[in-house]
Amino acid sequence: MLKGKKILVGVTAGIAAYKVANLVRLFIKKGAEIKVVMTPDAQTFVSPHTLSVLSKNKVEIDFFSQEKEWNNHVHIAMWADAFVIAPCTANTIAKMASGVCDNLLLTTYLSARCKVYVAPAMDVDMYHHPTSQSNLKKIVSFGNVIIPPETGELASGLHGEGRMAEPENIVLFLEKGFETHGSFKGKKVLITAGPTYEEIDPVRFIGNRSTGKMGIALANAFAHEGADVTLVLGPTHLSPNNTVTCIRVESSNEMYEHCTNLFKSTDVAIMSAAVADYKAAEYSHQKIKKKEANLKLNLTKNIDILAELGKQKKKQCLVGFALETENVIEYAKQKIKAKNLDFIVANSLQDSGAGFAMDTNKISIIDNKGKVFDYGLKSKEDVAKDILNFTLSYLKK
Numbered sequence: 001m002l003k004g005k006k007i008l009v010g011v012t013a014g015i016a017a018y019k020v021a022n023l024v025r026l027f028i029k030k031g032a033e034i035k036v037v038m039t040p041d042a043q044t045f046v047s048p049h050t051l052s053v054l055s056k057n058k059v060e061i062d063f064f065s066q067e068k069e070w071n072n073h074v075h076i077a078m079w080a081d082a083f084v085i086a087p088c089t090a091n092t093i094a095k096m097a098s099g100v101c102d103n104l105l106l107t108t109y110l111s112a113r114c115k116v117y118v119a120p121a122m123d124v125d126m127y128h129h130p131t132s133q134s135n136l137k138k139i140v141s142f143g144n145v146i147i148p149p150e151t152g153e154l155a156s157g158l159h160g161e162g163r164m165a166e167p168e169n170i171v172l173f174l175e176k177g178f179e180t181h182g183s184f185k186g187k188k189v190l191i192t193a194g195p196t197y198e199e200i201d202p203v204r205f206i207g208n209r210s211t212g213k214m215g216i217a218l219a220n221a222f223a224h225e226g227a228d229v230t231l232v233l234g235p236t237h238l239s240p241n242n243t244v245t246c247i248r249v250e251s252s253n254e255m256y257e258h259c260t261n262l263f264k265s266t267d268v269a270i271m272s273a274a275v276a277d278y279k280a281a282e283y284s285h286q287k288i289k290k291k292e293a294n295l296k297l298n299l300t301k302n303i304d305i306l307a308e309l310g311k312q313k314k315k316q317c318l319v320g321f322a323l324e325t326e327n328v329i330e331y332a333k334q335k336i337k338a339k340n341l342d343f344i345v346a347n348s349l350q351d352s353g354a355g356f357a358m359d360t361n362k363i364s365i366i367d368n369k370g371k372v373f374d375y376g377l378k379s380k381e382d383v384a385k386d387i388l389n390f391t392l393s394y395l396k397k
């Protein structure tokens with residue numbers, strides 16, 4: 001799995017840095033190509049010479065070096081198929097969460113387009129501190145993958161969670177990350193996700209509570225299966241994995257433009273975005289002032305992206321999403337016909353654990369013959385896999 005893969009290993013100043021020599025050795029044994037980038041403080045924990053000999057490459061630490069004028073963090077980042085930061089200190093995690101890039105490792109991280117794996121390593125109390133936990137959540141929301149620390153004896157003499165995952169387990173994690181069954185290899189997949197914002201005036205907009213979590217999970221799942229995925233994403237702080245091409249948009253009009261341009265060359269289109277049905281009939285260039293007790297806002301219908309794609313459809317598999325508060329299945333069935341869909345994914349806001357901003361979802365898939373397939377409450381990642389598998393068997397029919 002790792003043969004010929006270019007893996008960039010980032011080392012920060014934690015006591016577990018001594019284990020990185022073994023990690024590099026294991027990667028090399030698996031046939032991977034390794035480069036190492038360290039924070040300046042990490043050198044006090046493990047010798048760059050050791051890592052240079054084991055990785056068969058010069059270890060990069062400083063922005064400026066004697067041989068070259070400067071170390072190009074963009075080149076280092078672009079070289080990598082995967083970037084694993086192990087051990088990753090609380091300090092570096094905090095900097096990654098806020099975009100600080102005051103050393104070569106952090107600047108490289110910000111330039112990386114590949115998947116980034118983070119193996120936190122710190123004392124139990126540092127790990128459980130609310131700041132560390134909140135920073136970890138934040139970097140996960142950016143699409144980074146955490147290799148969970150293990151529980152055991154710590155360098156401080158305390159016992160608890162915070163030990164860096166053993167090098168063998170880090171290798172397994174990366175192997176799993178590169179694993180692709182390739183069931184969508186060569187297929188172009190278009191996915192929409194998130195809300196849309198329809199401007200009313202320079203400060204106000206019509207929006208909704210969607211975060212894009214479900215569509216992002218779908219994009220990641222299809223990319224993991226080898227598809228060439230483009231995600232047209234409405235305003236959200238979340239991001240897909242780096243293997244997904246992400247086009248960020250604000251309004252439904254922008255989403256529509258991108259979708260119609262991409263649809264011709266698409267094999268599978270899944271429209272999971274919560275597109276606003278209406279927009280302000282007239283945009284006010286000045287902030288609307290508070291005057292009368294009641295304000296009437298004139299709204300006009302947005303273009304129905306799904307219905308438009310349904311009209312343009314040739315060989316594409318077109319999938320819609322239906323989020324309802326009542327008569328879910330009935331409305332979903334009507335939508336399939338009206339919008340020329342192959343199948344629809346329906347969920348109800350009345351099911352607990354389903355809907356906006358949740359980590360879980362409960363769906364039913366209804367095909368174009370009206371057959372209903374019910375699924376249980378699952379994580380959005382597992383729901384994405386169910387939709388992917390349904391798509392796969394639908395395409396094989």
Ligand SMILES: Cc1cc2nc3c(=O)[nH]c(=O)nc-3n(C[C@H](O)[C@H](O)[C@H](O)COP(=O)(O)O)c2cc1C
Pocket residue numbers: 011012013014015016039040041042088089090091092121122123126
């Ligand atoms: C002996 C020693 C061990 C340390 N071990 C850890 C550790 O395991 N995890 C951690 O987050 N910080 C640890 N620190 C603190 C970091 O070294 C410190 O926050 C440093 O600024 C991190 O720099 P870096 O993130 O740029 O590599 C340790 C400090 C010392 C002196």
